[in-house]
Amino acid sequence: MKVNQFLLFFFFSTVFFGPIAAQNAETLLQNMDVLIAAPKDKDANVLMIIKDKNGIVKEREAVLKQKGKYKKLYRYTKPEKQAGIATLSLPDNVIWLYMPAFGKAIRISLLSKSQAFNGTDFSQEDMSGIPYSDRYEPSLISDPNDENYQLELSPKSKKSKYAKIILTMDKTHYYPVKMEYYNKGDKLIKIANFKYQKQGAYWFAKEVMMTTVLKEHSTTIVLSDVKFDQGLSDTLFTIENLKQEE
Amino acid sequence: MFNLSLLSKNILANRWLIIVLVLVGTLFFGNELKKLEIDADIVRSLPDDDADAKLLKKIGENFGSNNMGVIILETDNIYQPVVIEHIQLITNTLTEIDGISSVSSLTNIINIKGSEYGIEIGKLVDEYELPKTAEAFEKLRTNILNNPMYKGSIVSEDETASLIVFNIENDGNVNQIAKEVINKTTALQVPEKLYYIGSPMLVTYISDLMRKDLTTLLPIAFLVIAIVLLLSFRSLSGVILPLLIAVISIVWSLGTMAFLGIKMSMISNNIPIILLAIGSAYTIHVINRVNKVRLEQEPAAIQKALTFVLIPVILAALTTIIGFVSFIFGSYLEMIVDFGIFTALGTLFACLLSIFFVPAILRVFRSKNKAITIPTEHSFLNRYLLSPLYRLIARQPKTVLMVWVLLMSFSVVHLFSIKRSVDIQEYFKKDNPTRLAEQIMVEKFGGTKPIFVYFKGNMQSPAVLKKMLETSAYMEQSPDVYTSMSIAKLIDEINYNFTNSKTFPQQIEQIEQLWFLLDGNEVLPRFVNEELTEGIIISKFKSPDNTSKKEFARYMNRFIAENATEDCQIQITGMPFVDITMDQSLINSQMGSIAIAIFFVIVLVGAILRSLKNGFLAAIPIIATMVLLFGFMGLTGISLNIATVLVASVALGIGIDYAIHIIAHFKSSLKKNNDVYKAVKESIFVSGKAIIINVISVAAGFLVLLLSDMVPLQYFGLLIALSMISSCLGALTLLPSLLILINKKNSHYES
Numbered sequence: 001m002k003v004n005q006f007l008l009f010f011f012f013s014t015v016f017f018g019p020i021a022a023q024n025a026e027t028l029l030q031n032m033d034v035l036i037a038a039p040k041d042k043d044a045n046v047l048m049i050i051k052d053k054n055g056i057v058k059e060r061e062a063v064l065k066q067k068g069k070y071k072k073l074y075r076y077t078k079p080e081k082q083a084g085i086a087t088l089s090l091p092d093n094v095i096w097l098y099m100p101a102f103g104k105a106i107r108i109s110l111l112s113k114s115q116a117f118n119g120t121d122f123s124q125e126d127m128s129g130i131p132y133s134d135r136y137e138p139s140l141i142s143d144p145n146d147e148n149y150q151l152e153l154s155p156k157s158k159k160s161k162y163a164k165i166i167l168t169m170d171k172t173h174y175y176p177v178k179m180e181y182y183n184k185g186d187k188l189i190k191i192a193n194f195k196y197q198k199q200g201a202y203w204f205a206k207e208v209m210m211t212t213v214l215k216e217h218s219t220t221i222v223l224s225d226v227k228f229d230q231g232l233s234d235t236l237f238t239i240e241n242l243k244q245e246e
Numbered sequence: 247m248f249n250l251s252l253l254s255k256n257i258l259a260n261r262w263l264i265i266v267l268v269l270v271g272t273l274f275f276g277n278e279l280k281k282l283e284i285d286a287d288i289v290r291s292l293p294d295d296d297a298d299a300k301l302l303k304k305i306g307e308n309f310g311s312n313n314m315g316v317i318i319l320e321t322d323n324i325y326q327p328v329v330i331e332h333i334q335l336i337t338n339t340l341t342e343i344d345g346i347s348s349v350s351s352l353t354n355i356i357n358i359k360g361s362e363y364g365i366e367i368g369k370l371v372d373e374y375e376l377p378k379t380a381e382a383f384e385k386l387r388t389n390i391l392n393n394p395m396y397k398g399s400i401v402s403e404d405e406t407a408s409l410i411v412f413n414i415e416n417d418g419n420v421n422q423i424a425k426e427v428i429n430k431t432t433a434l435q436v437p438e439k440l441y442y443i444g445s446p447m448l449v450t451y452i453s454d455l456m457r458k459d460l461t462t463l464l465p466i467a468f469l470v471i472a473i474v475l476l477l478s479f480r481s482l483s484g485v486i487l488p489l490l491i492a493v494i495s496i497v498w499s500l501g502t503m504a505f506l507g508i509k510m511s512m513i514s515n516n517i518p519i520i521l522l523a524i525g526s527a528y529t530i531h532v533i534n535r536v537n538k539v540r541l542e543q544e545p546a547a548i549q550k551a552l553t554f555v556l557i558p559v560i561l562a563a564l565t566t567i568i569g570f571v572s573f574i575f576g577s578y579l580e581m582i583v584d585f586g587i588f589t590a591l592g593t594l595f596a597c598l599l600s601i602f603f604v605p606a607i608l609r610v611f612r613s614k615n616k617a618i619t620i621p622t623e624h625s626f627l628n629r630y631l632l633s634p635l636y637r638l639i640a641r642q643p644k645t646v647l648m649v650w651v652l653l654m655s656f657s658v659v660h661l662f663s664i665k666r667s668v669d670i671q672e673y674f675k676k677d678n679p680t681r682l683a684e685q686i687m688v689e690k691f692g693g694t695k696p697i698f699v700y701f702k703g704n705m706q707s708p709a710v711l712k713k714m715l716e717t718s719a720y721m722e723q724s725p726d727v728y729t730s731m732s733i734a735k736l737i738d739e740i741n742y743n744f745t746n747s748k749t750f751p752q753q754i755e756q757i758e759q760l761w762f763l764l765d766g767n768e769v770l771p772r773f774v775n776e777e778l779t780e781g782i783i784i785s786k787f788k789s790p791d792n793t794s795k796k797e798f799a800r801y802m803n804r805f806i807a808e809n810a811t812e813d814c815q816i817q818i819t820g821m822p823f824v825d826i827t828m829d830q831s832l833i834n835s836q837m838g839s840i841a842i843a844i845f846f847v848i849v850l851v852g853a854i855l856r857s858l859k860n861g862f863l864a865a866i867p868i869i870a871t872m873v874l875l876f877g878f879m880g881l882t883g884i885s886l887n888i889a890t891v892l893v894a895s896v897a898l899g900i901g902i903d904y905a906i907h908i909i910a911h912f913k914s915s916l917k918k919n920n921d922v923y924k925a926v927k928e929s930i931f932v933s934g935k936a937i938i939i940n941v942i943s944v945a946a947g948f949l950v951l952l953l954s955d956m957v958p959l960q961y962f963g964l965l966i967a968l969s970m971i972s973s974c975l976g977a978l979t980l981l982p983s984l985l986i987l988i989n990k991k992n993s994h995y996e997s
Contacts, residue, residue, distance in 0.1 A: 085762050102744065109364065215347065
């Protein structure tokens with residue numbers, strides 16, 4: 001009986017395949033989180049290229065030191081006027097800003113996650129080190145025959161600027177290839193394109209380009225001289241060190 | 247002198263060529279009309295040779311200040327959950343509109359404040375958890391009151407109004423975006439009252455009014471003039487041909503505007519109605535003369551009539567053109583110059599069409615033409631108006647003269663109480679939402695007229711920034727300046743939060759590093775240029791009063807003279823400064839255009855009538871009209887503004903024709919009969935009748951402007967109509983009385 005066969009197929013596909021697909025999506029996202037957070041620490045030079053609608057380009061350079069997911073130290077080297085400024089990100093959204101001209105560090109509390117970070121196209125939400133699988137509910141939307149996985153990420157918290165993110169993931173290594181950010185009006189607002197490369201045991205985003213669609217504004221972050229697992233000390237990520245390491 | 251007879255003959259010989267050329271021209275310009283754009287932006291019409299206007303335009307372009315729109319949300323109390331929700335709803339709606347680069351409101355504005363452990367950078371209101379409790383609102387109120395940045399920009403002091411400010415991208419389609427803003431926010435149907443203001447909204451609103459005026463008033467004026475012509479000539483062709491010529495003249499002059507890429511302004515919006523009212527007159531003269539001659543001597547009637555009528559028609563058109571062209575000299579606003587040029591061009595087209603195209607048409611369709619003349623049986627006019635009028639003038643010319651002298655003396659007294667107004671808000675009727683919005687802005691947010699203090703120097707230099715702060719503080723001492731904003735204030739605020747000290751940073755390095763917190767901020771391009779070599783203080787001026795503006799200009803210029811240096815150059819501009827120059831230009835432009843028009847009219851009329859005395863005589867009724875016009879304006883409080891400043895010269899150009907007709911008629915009759923009274927009688931009964939019909943037709947056309955949505959245009963229409971009536975009365979009473987008094991030794995009045 002064709003109808004019965006169909007109902008049987010429907011039953012199995014929803015009861016069994018459904019959770020499998022969900023589990024797959026979750027696993028895939030977790031795999032991506034694992035890949036992103038794999039190095040114990042990271043030391044790199046960061047170049048930020050900020051380009052506006054009229055093609056005006058501004059560049060910033062910094063030295064990045066990162067330990068684990070949440071400890072990040074950026075010390076700016078360019079533009080020269082801002083050389084020496086440093087930001088230290090610690091767990092629980094704690095950020096310290098050090099300005100050498102004042103010789104003091106001050107704690108900054110970034111209350112709004114949707115706010116653009118320092119003139120770039122990245123918001124606090126985008127830059128957060130919190131694993132994607134902790135923040136988003138994934139569902140697999142790509143066809144098995146597609147070149148890459150495609151996941152739809154729905155934020156778990158209502159305090160997200162995004163209604164969904166369409167994540168394109170490399171099928172072999174689980175690194176992100178592209179992320180499309182949609183607002184609550186289901187309008188595409190930002191696109192991130194990632195260029196991952198492997199160094200030693202780790203895959204890392206050599207280049208990320210975030211474009212704000214409506215404003216035709218983009219920020220490209222390029223990493224160079226990347227070193228992993230250098231055994232960076234915790235003392236590097238202290239306020240005292242912010243002042244000393246000028 | 248060229249041979250008029252030969253010219254008339256050639257016109258008729260080439261009638262088909264003329265008809266084809268007119269058709270081709272009309273098709274061409276008609277097609278061009280599609281490109282005609284409306285531009286209601288007064289700032290763009292400011293002249294580049296005026297330093298204040300030039301700087302204002304430069305600031306508008308470089309700092310995007312022309313692209314800022316504002317929605318005022320008014321309710322009984324802003325601090326209510328539902329009101330905050332609606333502000334957020336409107337903010338989000340605006341953010342979604344393509345072409346809007348940034349939106350700033352109570353629900354998304356960035357808040358930087360010091361706390362016991364550092365700086366908090368966040369939003370004034372948590373966008374995901376809007377305040378709901380009394381405590382939350384009290385906290386929000388305190389935050390707003392304690393932050394000088396929010397003074398006069400977010401919530402009014404009486405807490406009944408809040409602003410949602412948005413910026414349109416430099417290359418955005420202002421009209422389209424402004425309309426989308428209105429449509430989408432109106433569709434939200436929030437219970438609070440919404441008002442729209444700011445340059446993009448105002449320009450779009452005026453453009454809509456202009457379109458509405460054009461599409462509704464023009465057909466009405468057309469109909470009114472058609473009815474007057476029909477009643478006067480009692481012939482369909484006496485209606486069709488004059489109106490056809492007026493319409494072709496309109497198409498040609500507006501088509502030329504479009505062809506040259508000149509946009510329609512709120513002044514040139516009047517051109518069609520003016521051309522409709524005056525453009526038909528020349529055709530009437532031609533047809534009238536052709537038919538008069540035709541009745542007497544067919545078949546060469548048209549050629550013969552043309553020979554007679556060419557000079558009077560050209561003369562009438564030339565005087566009108568002089569009236570319009572006089573605006574080119576001494577006008578401050580480019581839109582007035584454009585108006586002068588294209589109305590003069592339209593008048594020229596109407597004149598040329600009347601002497602080339604009309605005879606050609608009459609020749610081609612001559613058999614079908616019913617004779618069109620002013621019916622002689624206008625017994626009503628004769629019995630009740632012209633006869634008593636003639637008797638009065640003939641019997642008591644001195645009394646008539648005395649009445650005029652008294653009227654003029656009375657007017658002269660009121661002439662000095664004429665008010666001037668350059669306030670764009672006076673364009674709108676009192677209950678207009680834009681005017682109400684302006685009122686709220688003045689009462690609750692410190693005004694709308696922008697003031698910009700422009701600084702040239704290193705925008706990260708402590709000396710320059712401190713000078714900016716000093717300038718702001720000095721400015722805010724003026725009773726008309728509520729608040730001001732600049733990069734220096736932003737840096738000062740961030741420095742205070744960073745160092746917890748009120749001392750402004752002393753070193754350039756400190757400012758350069760504080761800039762790190764501002765980099766990429768959307769407000770930055772509003773205050774400094776990309777190279778950080780130029781910056782502005784933005785403020786608003788409260789009073790619409792011109793004396794206050796002048797006083798403020800003196801107050802600020804004194805400060806600038808004492809404080810500007812080579813490394814910190816300071817200039818000030820803004821609408822109050824432009825208003826001062828525009829106000830002065832109203833007088834200069836008025837005096838200049840009248841003087842030019844009167845001079846050329848006297849010379850021209852004197853030359854054509856071959857007597858300078860006659861030139862002066864022809865000018866007397868129109869000069870009397872000018873005096874009465876200004877006296878009336880002084881008495882009724884109708885202000886001299888960018889629209890009413892046009893009245894005198896336009897009225898002069900049109901009204902002089904009546905005096906010319908009377909003098910020309912009088913001269914020829916006196917020559918023939920050598921009797922002053924007979925000459926005056928003939929002039930009044932023959933030319934007077936035509937003048938009255940012309941005045942009724944032209945005045946009726948202009949009175950249609952009373953239906954306009956723009957107040958100055960209503961006054962413009964009313965004043966022109968009154969001037970026409972006054973010129974007509976002057977030509978029919980004052981001028982004949984003078985003619986009798988000057989020439990009466992030759993004759994005696996016989997009743």
